[in-house]
Amino acid sequence: MMASPPPDRLRFDPTTPNAGRMSDYYMGGKDNFAADRETARMALELAPELPALTREGHRFHRRVLRFLVGTGVRQFVDIGCGLPTQHSVHRILRDLAPDARVVHVDRDPMMVVHTRAVLREDGPAVAVEADVRDTERLLRHPGLTATIDLDAPVAVLLFSSLTRLSDDVEAMQITTALQKALVPGGHLALSHAVSDLRPETTAKLSALYRERGSIAGPHRGNLRTMAEVGRFFDGLRLVEPGLVYVPDWRPDETGPHRPDSIWVVGGVGVKD
Template sequence: MVEDAERRGFPGINTSVPNLARMTDYLLGGKDNFAADRLFAKRLLAIAPEINTMAHDVRDFVGRVVRFLAGEGITQFVNVASWLPTQRNTHEIAQEVVPDARVVYVDDDPVVLAHARALLARDEHTGVVKGSILRPAELLESPEMRRFIDFDRPVGMLIPTRLMYTPDSHEPYKAVAQVRDRLAPGSFLAMGHTAYDSRPELVAPMVELFRQMLPDTDELPRTVEQVRRFFAGTELVEPGVVYIRKWRPDHVENTTEAQRVWIVGGVGRVR
């Protein structure tokens, strides 16, 4: 029950402040969240009720991407800003296709790290690394990362939603380019990101709300074209950067439904 999380708490964690990972956990039906997270999520839903659907659609998109990459011969994956463990995690999907696939989850949120380490303690092919996409050299050279991932071989680098909370002043384009340049040829860079092209009326209320949680919130709303810039230097896999429901869907969705989930995503092959 959700109340269990309230009672349990985490040493050193301020549960009175909303947290992106725990908020997403709530939207996905999880129980590792607190009153502040639920309140913030409900305020988001009051602005855009489809956000609940979007949380589930991101998880489904990541699953399709992982299956695609495994089918392309990728046997090692790095999932950046993985949020709290849920059902159908990256390592579970990858290992269904490639039983000995190696997967590293990366986050800098202590709650996420604690949960992930507890869940994956007995999986010899899966690791958890404290780090951030914004500190690429530190991340890629981490001894724990190197214990699982051989960057001289192709890697599937997944950044599901982290960048949509990262303002330009933190230089996310530069950080992604540095990661891309360290990946071996044949690697893939995959990501999802909100794009406000189809919902411009949401920019003002979303910025106002997120200003309570994140710095430099005014810089966060990006267009599809701005998201596409993250894939510079890669060869986009068909169908390119599209609304995530249209990225190699398991079931056909019409265009209107796809745009209602205003998150775009894509996969770029590193040459």
């Protein structure tokens, strides 16, 4: 089901900052443009902890993927994949489960072109250009259906991608449609920046991202709260420890950080 008409296809636009390229900048990467760097620098002035947030996010992804592989899942749909880096889902899975089938999805053509180039070197995986807001179309995409058997368990990953869609009805329709597509044993894993810990900072960041065109949907004044993010798991059983700040999700190698400085939550739900 769709909340609105099919989203317009995004054109390659180096003048509009993209969250994936800004994360690349925070991590010292070179795959970013002037508009990304300018917005990222402004964001860093508001929240110098952004690189730490990105790093903890990557650590969370690794632990989640290790958990999912441990449950036996071998099919992954990575929605809002961003730029390929050594911390990307396909790299982590290549080490953890070389037999895993992975489809990377992004609406930004630059993310898809870069991911395809890297995938050619790294082995079998697919990148498709699609907008998750047209969920049904994404699930019927030939690149996805040729790789993923939706009649077998799939792990859908929404790592930091719903943060950029501010329409709650639309976001809920997306997660509901994705859940509906899962068979028992399927998982939904997501991470999402939230406003609970640093409401003033996240309100300013939210305004900055909106002004710069990197949040889509109605203006809601701030990021979602943890409770609002929790609703995306309605209908699934959250695995332990539930929805928590990402450093607290089955921690192992987590580095030192101030407890209130990582305002990103994450969790994994399973369909029984």
